[in-house]
Amino acid sequence: MSQKMRAAVLYADWDPKPDFKLGAKDIEGRQTYLGSKVWRNPRVVIEERDIPKPGPGEVLIEVKACGICGSDVHMAQPDEQGYIWYPGLTGFPAVLGHEFSGVVVEAGPGAINKATNRPFKGGEEVCAEEMLWCGRCQPCADGYPNHCERLDEIGFNVDGAFAKYIVVPDRVVWSLEPLKERYQGMELFLAGSLVEPTSVAYNAVIQRGGGIKPGDNVVICGGGPVGLAACAILKRQGAARVILSEPEPARAELGLKMGADYVINPLKEDFVHRVLEITDGYGAKLYLEATGLPTVVYPQIEQVIWEARGLNATVVVVARADAKMPVTGEVLQVRRAQIVGAQGHSGEGTFPRVIQSMATGMNMLPLITKQITLDEVPENLVTLRTDRKECKITVRLDKE
Structure with a gap:
């Protein structure tokens, strides 16, 4: 495996508005929960990154498909003063992209596949939640991982899936095995990339x-x-x-x-x-x-x-x-x-229920109206600011 990969990375300047106050969960110069009040002059570039390695309880996934979300567009979109449109959790620079599916390449020690309750073997087709909840704070303990006090988000403040490979914790990985009776080949991964927005x-x-x-x-x-x-x-x-x-x-x-x-x-x-x-x-x-x-x-x-x-x-x-x-x-x-x-999607069995609904006839593939390459990400992020004819533009990384 090559030690480098190409990725779509968003950079922006930390330039808080006068009324901004650093919150308890913000990190000066790096991360905020009020993105539109802090980040200025966003720009997206395709650059080389190191291929990440999975640690304990983590999974390395080869990304096959990743959809462009409205939040990707708004993180990369400046207003008249140059501030990003997206108002939420953001930490740059970061690889964008969070609506993804792919194949497990390698698993770290103790990484368990929920579909089998056994360690990942590699080769499993999967998708993943975008919200990286800790499982230890009060909201998580109360059953509200969407509102985790230590929340990280793939493609927002940690590196996302507009890249050939991504590492994620096993707790947010879900098998696409139920979809295989209805979808084969690349269609399986396109459908899998729609699990998150659905x-x-x-x-x-x-x-x-x-x-x-x-x-x-x-x-x-x-x-x-x-x-x-x-x-x-x-x-x-x-x-x-x-x-x-x-x-x-x-x-x-x-x-x-x-x-x-x-x-x-x-x-x-x-x-x-x-x-x-x-x-x-x-x-x-x-x-x-x-x-x-x-x-x-x-x-x-x-x-x-x-x-x-x-x-x-x-x-x-x-x-x-x-x-x-x-x-x-x-x-x-x-x-x-x-x-x-309503924020996010994690908890209360949302992902497995959506996967089962899709496996038994809820076809979401019509949402994908355009498929592009990684190199076309920056221009399509700009296009989607004003062009509403397309619905879901999906990046295919199967040939990267």
Whole structure:
């Protein structure tokens, strides 16, 4: 094995805004939980890196496929002052990429495959969680690893999978064996790379949103990969009407393939009127905010909740945004509604349930609308800032 590999690395300047205060979990000059307030002048370069070695309890994976996430785009996207858009945990320089699948090459001492409860042998097809939870802090002990007090994130503050190889702890590695009856060859790895973003949607609408009962209506705002994955999940759960709000025609059409029954173009139609019309005035049980534009989208959701005959609506906020939502408490009180936030995907059996759903017919492959090489990562990160015709652009590393 060559001792070097090529990787897409994001660099940025540590230049905190005047109102920024170093937090207890921040590291001066290296890491912050408030990325958009600190990092400036992001740039992505393809460079050579050392191939990592697995330590005790770790696994070396040869990456086959890795999707570009909206967070990758926003970490590499400067605003008018040069600060990155992404508001969360970040530590640069770091290799980007976290939606990946591949093959186990080598395992460190004590690294166990959950599929067999035995040490990894090598050659196993796997995917991995993006959130590296410690398992020892209070949130982890309480069953909330997404909110780990020592959280690291692949491709955010530790090196990610836009590279030929990656090392991860065995606790976040999941076997793709159940998918092999339905997918073969490269399709297996493309499907495997979609487990992570689909798990983000699953965590949002099932774990945090509480799911639905068969016959309930749902509204998904935003036809990106997470919003479209939510369409598939909720239709599979028995939603009577899955309503997708999405202005981009290509994504709207894809939404219908993924499980949406109706699509609203909020730029050309009255969102509130159409949701009430489609649901016979009852509104929806669950609303997903997956646009990242809460100041625009939430007031419309709130108006539907206020005017609808149905009670007990849940609004789940999954898109990351450095913005305050204009919430009217009276609407939540009178209509017995609630707002919940959703972060990440780990815990409560999310990954294995998504894998089993995909293995038994929930086909997520249509989300991938373009496949690229590692060299094309920087230009496609720029393209995705404004071009919404593509849904999921996936980097293939099988020929690197």
